[in-house]
Amino acid sequence: MEEVSGLLNNRERGPISRALDGQAVRQWLSGQRAAAERIETERAAFLAFLSPERSLQIYLELWSLCGGKCSKTPSPLLLAMRRALSHMEGGKK
Numbered sequence: 147m148e149e150v151s152g153l154l155n156n157r158e159r160g161p162i163s164r165a166l167d168g169q170a171v172r173q174w175l176s177g178q179r180a181a182a183e184r185i186e187t188e189r190a191a192f193l194a195f196l197s198p199e200r201s202l203q204i205y206l207e208l209w210s211l212c213g214g215k216c217s218k219t220p221s222p223l224l225l226a227m228r229r230a231l232s233h234m235e236g237g238k239k
Contacts, residue, residue, distance in 0.1 A: 175234065
């Protein structure tokens with residue numbers, strides 16, 4: 147326990163809540179965008195080949211996994227992440 151408090155109180159390393167490295171965040175955000183584009187492309191390609199019957203079957207199977215109690219709204223964490231990213235993008239313009 148003393149080791150942990152020693153690390154937390156070590157002022158030579160700077161405060162725990164240091165500012166983020168802007169370049170690293172931009173790099174991460176760029177990677178996230180590239181991944182999202184790739185996922186969307188693959189999703190569209192997959193869905194384009196589904197028959198209406200198969201797509202309905204998949205939908206019903208997914209719905210049954212949550213017992214029909216699936217939330218139709220994003221989680222508060224996801225909303226907070228979206229707001230933070232949107233705020234970061236707004237500051238970049």
